Amino acid sequence: MTGSLGPFALDEVYLGDSLQLLREIPPESIDLIITDPPFGIRFRAQRENYNRTGARVLEGYQEIDAGHYGEFSGQWIQKATDTLTSTGSMYVVSGWNGLKEVLAALDNAGLTTVNHLIWKYQFGVFTRRKYVTSHYHILFAVKDPRRYTFNKIHHYPEDVWEIKREYWTGKIKTPTKLPEELVERILLYSSNPGDIVLDPFLGSGTVAAVSKRLGRRFLGFEIVSDYHAFARRRISGTIASGPEEKSRSAEGGN
Numbered sequence: 001m002t003g004s005l006g007p008f009a010l011d012e013v014y015l016g017d018s019l020q021l022l023r024e025i026p027p028e029s030i031d032l033i034i035t036d037p038p039f040g041i042r043f044r045a046q047r048e049n050y051n052r053t054g055a056r057v058l059e060g061y062q063e064i065d066a067g068h069y070g071e072f073s074g075q076w077i078q079k080a081t082d083t084l085t086s087t088g089s090m091y092v093v094s095g096w097n098g099l100k101e102v103l104a105a106l107d108n109a110g111l112t113t114v115n116h117l118i119w120k121y122q123f124g125v126f127t128r129r130k131y132v133t134s135h136y137h138i139l140f141a142v143k144d145p146r147r148y149t150f151n152k153i154h155h156y157p158e159d160v161w162e163i164k165r166e167y168w169t170g171k172i173k174t175p176t177k178l179p180e181e182l183v184e185r186i187l188l189y190s191s192n193p194g195d196i197v198l199d200p201f202l203g204s205g206t207v208a209a210v211s212k213r214l215g216r217r218f219l220g221f222e223i224v225s226d227y228h229a230f231a232r233r234r235i236s237g238t239i240a241s242g243p244e245e246k247s248r249s250a251e252g253g254n
């Protein structure tokens with residue numbers, strides 16, 4: 001529900017480091033966090049990593065060195081937990097390689113992990129000597145396991161979600177982005193209109209854009225200036241939000 005966000009305006013996204021900015025959010029003011037933090041692997045937004053027109057991929061993605069991923073995850077998850085209301089929830093997207101650090105950080109922050117969702121997508125990166133990774137983990141954690149929002153919109157809500165990645169032809173894009181369908185599903189289950197939704201690692205701004213479309217209030221942070229500018233334009237509707245078509249993509253090779 002709407003309240004004061006300290007120095008931040010509701011329905012705004014800010015340029016800066018989440019580890020700093022999260023501290024400035026008043027405690028217990030956020031209803032839901034949905035986020036896809038940087039990976040703890042060598043990820044570069046380079047055109048050769050992607051089966052797409054590289055010139056349209058914004059560069060400068062901030063990754064975290066694998067050796068510091070536990071410390072990084074512990075810090076942001078603790079700060080983010082402090083911002084949640086007593087009935088608040090958090091969804092964290094994680095590749096399998098950063099998973100143990102994220103799970104430990106959720107536990108250490110005192111959250112209860114309610115579900116461990118699998119997002120199965122199409123077309124992982126081609127491999128020769130190992131299986132193709134074609135899923136992400138999404139950890140659904142709450143502050144109080146007796147009191148949290150869960151709108152049971154399907155009779156039998158399974159924990160494996162098969163959702164295609166979006167392919168945005170002909171548009172400038174950021175190198176990683178969540179499908180709007182996935183964010184929409186989380187918002188419908190775990191928030192109500194008017195709730196405040198935070199994404200501390202905005203990227204292209206999917207969480208903020210879909211929150212706005214569904215009548216939720218939002219706040220977001222992003223450290224790369226080009227991504228922040230892209231997210232602002234997307235949220236304000238000056239660039240189209242969403243894919244032009246869904247087709248082949250070779251993202252997410254971790």
Ligand SMILES: C[S@@+](CC[C@H](N)C(=O)[O-])C[C@H]1O[C@@H](n2cnc3c(N)ncnc32)[C@H](O)[C@@H]1O
Pocket residue numbers: 016017018019035036037038039060061062063174176177178179200201202203204205206207221222223224227
């Ligand atoms: C995996 S991407 C998020 C993609 C996003 N979910 C979307 O749909 O476009 C993670 C983002 O976190 C940003 N980032 C990395 N470290 C950050 C920090 N300390 N503070 C804020 N943003 C950061 C990266 O630049 C990147 O854009």
